Amino acid sequence: MSIPTITLNNGVTIPQLGFGVFKIEPDKTKAATLTALEVGYRHIDTAEMYGNEKGVGEAVRESGIPRDEVFITSKLNNGFHAYDDALRATDQTLADLGVDAVDLFLIHWPMPAVGDFVETWRAMEKIYADSKARAIGVSNFQQTHLERLFAETETVPAVNQIEVHPYLTQNVLRAFDSEHDIATEAWSPIAKGEVLDNPVITKIATEKGRTAAQVTLRWHIQRGDIVFPKSVTRSRVEENFDIFDFELSVEDVAAIDGLNRNYRTGPDPDEFNFIPGR
Numbered sequence: 001m002s003i004p005t006i007t008l009n010n011g012v013t014i015p016q017l018g019f020g021v022f023k024i025e026p027d028k029t030k031a032a033t034l035t036a037l038e039v040g041y042r043h044i045d046t047a048e049m050y051g052n053e054k055g056v057g058e059a060v061r062e063s064g065i066p067r068d069e070v071f072i073t074s075k076l077n078n079g080f081h082a083y084d085d086a087l088r089a090t091d092q093t094l095a096d097l098g099v100d101a102v103d104l105f106l107i108h109w110p111m112p113a114v115g116d117f118v119e120t121w122r123a124m125e126k127i128y129a130d131s132k133a134r135a136i137g138v139s140n141f142q143q144t145h146l147e148r149l150f151a152e153t154e155t156v157p158a159v160n161q162i163e164v165h166p167y168l169t170q171n172v173l174r175a176f177d178s179e180h181d182i183a184t185e186a187w188s189p190i191a192k193g194e195v196l197d198n199p200v201i202t203k204i205a206t207e208k209g210r211t212a213a214q215v216t217l218r219w220h221i222q223r224g225d226i227v228f229p230k231s232v233t234r235s236r237v238e239e240n241f242d243i244f245d246f247e248l249s250v251e252d253v254a255a256i257d258g259l260n261r262n263y264r265t266g267p268d269p270d271e272f273n274f275i276p277g278r
């Protein structure tokens with residue numbers, strides 16, 4: 001099964017479907033990631049915050065798949081926004097993953113009340129210039145945060161990774177990303193499972209002979225976003241991968257768009273200023 005790719009604003013290509021590892025225990029991450037790689041995933045989304053970068057790196061090495069065939073994303077944790085801290089934390093991420101460079105590196109949260117993300121972005125530009133990341137981007141940035149980066153720095157982020165699912169369709173921010181050549185990545189794409197019993201989605205699933213998760217992931221793919229559902233259950237890892245041999249109609253996509261209720265499963269980026277360990 002060939003996974004579609006998206007070309008980022010610096011020419012780097014990313015598989016549109018990946019595997020997320022948030023909340024996978026460090027000692028279970030190697031096995032879970034190996035399962036995803038066996039099933040066919042070639043894009044893994046991790047973060048320093050998840051405490052499981054080592055397991056991801058071990059799985060990629062143990063899989064025997066050439067490094068350049070697996071796209072690895074990690075994220076700079078909230079306690080490392082200061083310029084020198086960001087550079088040091090990046091080196092630690094590379095050491096934990098056991099790689100020379102990540103494919104994509106993101107500022108995990110803007111933390112607007114702290115207010116130092118422009119300095120952090122300058123560190124990201126240095127990390128990119130030093131070839132420690134093939135592409136750099138942000139996560140959980142609102143339009144105002146992006147506008148500050150445009151005004152005060154040189155590089156437009158390649159990616160904005162934000163919460164998106166049928167109950168939080170984010171069409172305004174996604175359109176803003178797109179106007180500025182920033183690819184949107186949709187985190188918690190099935191809303192941590194919360195959308196799977198929605199009658200609009202289950203009806204489409206029944207009509208298509210698919211599961212609600214497959215319909216929801218297919219909706220993301222047809223809207224053009226990048227997704228990386230998480231599962232520690234092999235049958236679900238397979239199910240979530242098996243979404244490229246059917247299509248939703250324009251009406252199906254519109255019906256799922258209509259489920260938006262601006263509901264977040266995770267923190268509001270305008271209010272989240274949490275620094276782990278402090």
Ligand SMILES: NC(=O)C1=CN([C@@H]2O[C@H](COP(=O)(O)OP(=O)(O)OC[C@H]3O[C@@H](n4cnc5c(N)ncnc54)[C@H](OP(=O)(O)O)[C@@H]3O)[C@@H](O)[C@H]2O)C=CC1
Pocket residue numbers: 019020021022023045046108139140161162186187188189190191192193196213214228229230231232233236237239240266
């Ligand atoms: N940048 C950021 O701030 C954030 C980024 N992320 C990224 O996004 C990824 C995905 O988001 P996440 O929050 O994990 O949530 P998801 O929307 O991917 O949902 C994961 C949950 O759904 C279950 N599940 C997965 N597939 C199926 C299926 N086919 N049928 C029924 N249940 C299923 C999983 O259970 P089980 O594992 O038990 O099978 C798990 O409980 C993360 O792993 C992380 O990489 C997530 C949150 C914030």
Ligand SMILES: O=C(O)C(=O)[C@@H](O)[C@H](O)C(=O)CO
Pocket residue numbers: 022047049108266267
């Ligand atoms: O999963 C992530 O990438 C996150 O940032 C979350 O852990 C987020 O910080 C959260 O859910 C906090 O409760």
